[in-house]
Amino acid sequence: MGEGLGSKRQIGDNNLAIAAMKMKKVKARRKVREPRFCFKTMSDVDVLDDGYKWRKYGQKVVKNTQHPRSYYRCTQDNCRVKKRVERLAEDPRMVITTYEGRHIHSPWHDVDDSNASSQLDFIW
DNA sequence: CGGATTTGACCGGCGC
C-alpha cells in the first residue's frame, strides 16, 4: 500500500533487526589489525581450494576494473579470516587473492605433523 | 533439510 518507500529493507522481524544492526560492530576496531597479504593467482577457476572453506558474503564492483570483486569469509569454527578476491580486467585469468587475518588451525586437516609445519611455512 | 549463495540496502569514514 502506501509503503512505497517505506519497505526499503524487508525486515521479517520488527525493529529488532534494526536494533541488532546498531548493536553490530559496537567496538571491534583494535589498535592494530593484522596486515593483509596479497597473492597473485593465475587460474581460470574462481574457486581456489586453499584448504579452507570460504563463504561468499558480498560482491561489489570496483572502479578500476570492469569486473566485480568478491568477498569471502572463512567458515571455520574459530577462524574469522577474511579473503578478498579481485579479478583483473586486462587479465581475466589472473586473480588477486588478498588474505586478511590469520588462521588458527592448519588448513590441511589431514597432514602429518612434520608436513603440517612445512605446509604452513610454505604458505607464509 | 541444511548449508551455501545471491542481491540489496545501510553505515562509517574521508574528501573537497
Add this chain to the structure above:
DNA sequence: GCGCCGGTCAAATCCG
C-alpha cells in the same frame, strides 16, 4: 557541511 565510496550484514533463495 555535504556527498561519495567502500565495505558489511541480513534475508531470501537455490542446490545437493
